[in-house]
Amino acid sequence: MAKSETPRKRRKVQGVTMMDVAERAGVSPSTVSLFFRNPDAVSAKAGNAVRTAVRDLNYAPNRMAGGLASASSPVVGVIVPSIRNAFFAETIASLQRGLDPARLQIMLGQTEYDQSVEDALVRTTLSWAPAALVVAGTDHSAATRQLLKASGVPVVEIWELGGETPLDMAVGFDHREVGAAAARHLASRARRSLVFLSGRVHEDKRAASRAEGFLAEAKALGLPARHFDHPAPATTELGGILFNRVLAELGNEDAVGIGCSNDHIALGVLFEAQRQARSIPGDYAVMGFGDLEFASSAAPALSTIRPFGDVIGSETARLILGRRAGLEDTDRTSIIDTGFRVVQRQTT
Amino acid sequence: MAKSETPRKRRKVQGVTMMDVAERAGVSPSTVSLFFRNPDAVSAKAGNAVRTAVRDLNYAPNRMAGGLASASSPVVGVIVPSIRNAFFAETIASLQRGLDPARLQIMLGQTEYDQSVEDALVRTTLSWAPAALVVAGTDHSAATRQLLKASGVPVVEIWELGGETPLDMAVGFDHREVGAAAARHLASRARRSLVFLSGRVHEDKRAASRAEGFLAEAKALGLPARHFDHPAPATTELGGILFNRVLAELGNEDAVGIGCSNDHIALGVLFEAQRQARSIPGDYAVMGFGDLEFASSAAPALSTIRPFGDVIGSETARLILGRRAGLEDTDRTSIIDTGFRVVQRQTT
DNA sequence: CCTATAAATAATAGCGCTACGAAACTGGCA
DNA sequence: TGCCAGTTTCGTAGCGCTATTATTTATAGG
Known part of the structure; x- marks a missing residue:
C-alpha cells in the first residue's frame, strides 16, 4: 500500500x-x-x-492581518455609560458620520456607570491598537488614566469639561455652568425659591455637577434651594415622583422654580402637574436639560438647556482625523468647549 | 572608525x-x-x-495577532439604521450585556436607512472575521445576502419577522401583526373610523409593515381607514403636524381611532390634542407603538404596543453564544418570535 | 526499578498583510 | 547610444499570536 x-x-x-x-x-x-x-x-x-x-x-x-502588520487598526473605541442615553446616542451617531470618510469603525463599550467596567473596557479596547479612544467624562480611575496615558493612543474625553484635567483631548462643556445657568434663568423669571430634581447623581457625575452648579448659583443669588434626588435612573416616571415630593414639601409656596437634571424628568413634572392641576409656569416654572426632541412640541413647550451633542460628535471626529493626519494641534485647540444654550419656551 | x-x-x-x-x-x-x-x-x-x-x-x-492566527475575532458586528432610535439602542445595550461573559465586543455600524451604506458596512465588518453579524431587518440587497451567506459568519437578523426568509438566524416579531393588533384594539374601543400616522415609511420598512397591517385589518373589520405619512422622521413634532392634518380632514367625525407608528408620534398627538382642546380618548383614541419610557407616565397615560427590545438583544446574544459553543440549534429554534403585547392605558 | 500512559510544556510553522529596501523600468538629454 | 534621476514594481522579513506536533515530566502498575 x-x-x-x-x-x-x-x-x-x-x-x-x-x-x-x-x-x-x-x-x-x-x-x-x-x-x-x-x-x-x-x-x-x-x-x-x-x-x-x-x-x-x-x-x-483581512483587517486583522493589516492591523497586525501595521500596528494600528481602523477602529475607534468608544466607551460611554449607556447607549440608551439619548445624549450619547446622538453623539455617537454624529461621531460615526464624521469618522466615515476615513473608514474608521466604532467599537462600542458600555460601562453602565461602573468604573471597574470602564477599566476592563479600556484595557480590552486598547488591545485592538485603536486609532483613537473616545471616553465619556473626565473622571476615571487612576489605573485607567495611567493605562490610557501609557498607551500612546489618542484619547478624546467627551461630554464634560471643567473637572479633572483632560488626559489628552477633550470636547464638551461645563455641567456646573449648565446648572448655574438654569438657576439664573429661573431667578430671572421671578422665582422665589428653587428646587433641583435628579436621578442617581451618585452614579451620573455629570448630573451631579449640574445639581451642584444649580445649588451654588441659587445660594449666590440668595434664593432658597433644595435638591431632590432619587437612586433610580432619571426617567419621566421619576419626574412625576419627584414632583410629588416637591408638592408634599413645598405645597403652599408659589413661584417655585424647578430645575431638572434632564428633559425626561421635566416631562414627568409636566405630566404630573397636569394631573394635579398645578399651573405651569404660574406656580411652578420648569426647566429641563437636553432639548430632547419632544421639548419643543410639549404642551406647554418645555424651556430647557440645549447641549450640542451632535457637535461634540463631529468635533471629536475632527480631532481624531486631525491627529491622524499628523496635524500638530496645540494643546489649546484640542480642548473644545461646545457650550450650551438656554432655550426659553413656555414652562418658564 | x-x-x-x-x-x-x-x-x-x-x-x-x-x-x-x-x-x-x-x-x-x-x-x-x-x-x-x-x-x-x-x-x-x-x-x-x-x-x-x-x-x-x-x-x-494583541487581539489582532490572535485574531489573525486563529482566523476569528472576538467582535460581533452590529448594523442598524440608527443608534438614535431608542428601539435599537435598547436592543444593543441588552445584546452587549449578553455578550459580555464571552468577552465579545460590539462593532457598530449605522446605515441611516440607506441600503448601499448597509452593503458597504457588511463588507467592511466581514473583513474583521467577526464571531457573528447582527443586522436589523430582513430586507437586504441581493449582493448583501449573497455576501453574508458566502461568508460563513453566523448572522442574526433582528427586529423583523414575517418578511423575507431569514438568511440564518432571526429574532424579532411581525410588524404587520402589530399594526393589525392596533387596529383591532381600536375597533374594540368602539371607534367608527381609523387613521394611521407615520413618518418616512418609504425608508422605515418596519413602520411601513405596521401601517400595512393596520390598514388591512381595518378593511377586514369593515372600518374606514386612512393613512397619513410624512417624509420626515417619526418625531413628536411630526405627531402634532399629522394630528392637525387629521383634524383638517376628519374634523367633524368623532370616535376616531388613531394608530401611530411609534410613541413619539403618539406623544405629539397628545400634546397637540391638548392644545386644540380635543378630547382623548373621547373623540380620538390614540395608540402608540414602543411603550417607550414616557408612555406610562403621560397624561393621559398612553396606550401602546410593547415590543420586547431587550429580549431581542438577550436572545440574539444567546443564539450567538449557542452557535459558538457548537450547539446545533435546529433551524426551527433559531428563529425566535419575541412577540409583542398590547398595553391599554388611558388614551384608548 | 522500569516501562506504559497521561499530563504538562515547548518548539515550529504559519495566519494575511505591511514596511522597507532593492530591482526594474521609464524617459529625457548629453 | 548611454547614463542618470525619477517612477513603478517587487522580494523579503517580519507583526504577535495560535494550532499542531514533538518533547519532557509526572503518575501508575507490575
Whole structure:
C-alpha cells in the first residue's frame, strides 16, 4: 500500500487573499497592498487590473492581518455609560458620520456607570491598537488614566469639561455652568425659591455637577434651594415622583422654580402637574436639560438647556482625523468647549 | 572608525508581548498562550507564574495577532439604521450585556436607512472575521445576502419577522401583526373610523409593515381607514403636524381611532390634542407603538404596543453564544418570535 | 526499578498583510 | 547610444499570536 502523501501544514482559512488578487491582476502582492493604501502610487494600468481583480473575486482585505502588520487598526473605541442615553446616542451617531470618510469603525463599550467596567473596557479596547479612544467624562480611575496615558493612543474625553484635567483631548462643556445657568434663568423669571430634581447623581457625575452648579448659583443669588434626588435612573416616571415630593414639601409656596437634571424628568413634572392641576409656569416654572426632541412640541413647550451633542460628535471626529493626519494641534485647540444654550419656551 | 552595527530590521511596536510575559514567568510563550485560552490546561504553578507576570508587566494581548492566527475575532458586528432610535439602542445595550461573559465586543455600524451604506458596512465588518453579524431587518440587497451567506459568519437578523426568509438566524416579531393588533384594539374601543400616522415609511420598512397591517385589518373589520405619512422622521413634532392634518380632514367625525407608528408620534398627538382642546380618548383614541419610557407616565397615560427590545438583544446574544459553543440549534429554534403585547392605558 | 500512559510544556510553522529596501523600468538629454 | 534621476514594481522579513506536533515530566502498575 502506497504511503499517502500527507500535506504537512496549511490552514487555508480565508476565501480570497491578497495573493489571489495579485495573481489574477498579474502583479505582485506588494502592488496590490500599495494600491489599497495609496492608489496614486500605482500606475493606472496596474490600478485598473487590481480593481478588476478585486471586483471579480469579491475580495475583502483581512483587517486583522493589516492591523497586525501595521500596528494600528481602523477602529475607534468608544466607551460611554449607556447607549440608551439619548445624549450619547446622538453623539455617537454624529461621531460615526464624521469618522466615515476615513473608514474608521466604532467599537462600542458600555460601562453602565461602573468604573471597574470602564477599566476592563479600556484595557480590552486598547488591545485592538485603536486609532483613537473616545471616553465619556473626565473622571476615571487612576489605573485607567495611567493605562490610557501609557498607551500612546489618542484619547478624546467627551461630554464634560471643567473637572479633572483632560488626559489628552477633550470636547464638551461645563455641567456646573449648565446648572448655574438654569438657576439664573429661573431667578430671572421671578422665582422665589428653587428646587433641583435628579436621578442617581451618585452614579451620573455629570448630573451631579449640574445639581451642584444649580445649588451654588441659587445660594449666590440668595434664593432658597433644595435638591431632590432619587437612586433610580432619571426617567419621566421619576419626574412625576419627584414632583410629588416637591408638592408634599413645598405645597403652599408659589413661584417655585424647578430645575431638572434632564428633559425626561421635566416631562414627568409636566405630566404630573397636569394631573394635579398645578399651573405651569404660574406656580411652578420648569426647566429641563437636553432639548430632547419632544421639548419643543410639549404642551406647554418645555424651556430647557440645549447641549450640542451632535457637535461634540463631529468635533471629536475632527480631532481624531486631525491627529491622524499628523496635524500638530496645540494643546489649546484640542480642548473644545461646545457650550450650551438656554432655550426659553413656555414652562418658564 | 568602527563600522556601526546596523540592526537589520525590527519594528518593535508593542510594549509588552506574550514573549516578555513568558520570559518573566519562566515558561514558554506557548504556555502563556495556552493559559489564556484554557487556564485549566496549565499547571497551577505555571498558571500563577503567568498571572503574576501579566500583572507585573501590565500585559494586554494583541487581539489582532490572535485574531489573525486563529482566523476569528472576538467582535460581533452590529448594523442598524440608527443608534438614535431608542428601539435599537435598547436592543444593543441588552445584546452587549449578553455578550459580555464571552468577552465579545460590539462593532457598530449605522446605515441611516440607506441600503448601499448597509452593503458597504457588511463588507467592511466581514473583513474583521467577526464571531457573528447582527443586522436589523430582513430586507437586504441581493449582493448583501449573497455576501453574508458566502461568508460563513453566523448572522442574526433582528427586529423583523414575517418578511423575507431569514438568511440564518432571526429574532424579532411581525410588524404587520402589530399594526393589525392596533387596529383591532381600536375597533374594540368602539371607534367608527381609523387613521394611521407615520413618518418616512418609504425608508422605515418596519413602520411601513405596521401601517400595512393596520390598514388591512381595518378593511377586514369593515372600518374606514386612512393613512397619513410624512417624509420626515417619526418625531413628536411630526405627531402634532399629522394630528392637525387629521383634524383638517376628519374634523367633524368623532370616535376616531388613531394608530401611530411609534410613541413619539403618539406623544405629539397628545400634546397637540391638548392644545386644540380635543378630547382623548373621547373623540380620538390614540395608540402608540414602543411603550417607550414616557408612555406610562403621560397624561393621559398612553396606550401602546410593547415590543420586547431587550429580549431581542438577550436572545440574539444567546443564539450567538449557542452557535459558538457548537450547539446545533435546529433551524426551527433559531428563529425566535419575541412577540409583542398590547398595553391599554388611558388614551384608548 | 522500569516501562506504559497521561499530563504538562515547548518548539515550529504559519495566519494575511505591511514596511522597507532593492530591482526594474521609464524617459529625457548629453 | 548611454547614463542618470525619477517612477513603478517587487522580494523579503517580519507583526504577535495560535494550532499542531514533538518533547519532557509526572503518575501508575507490575
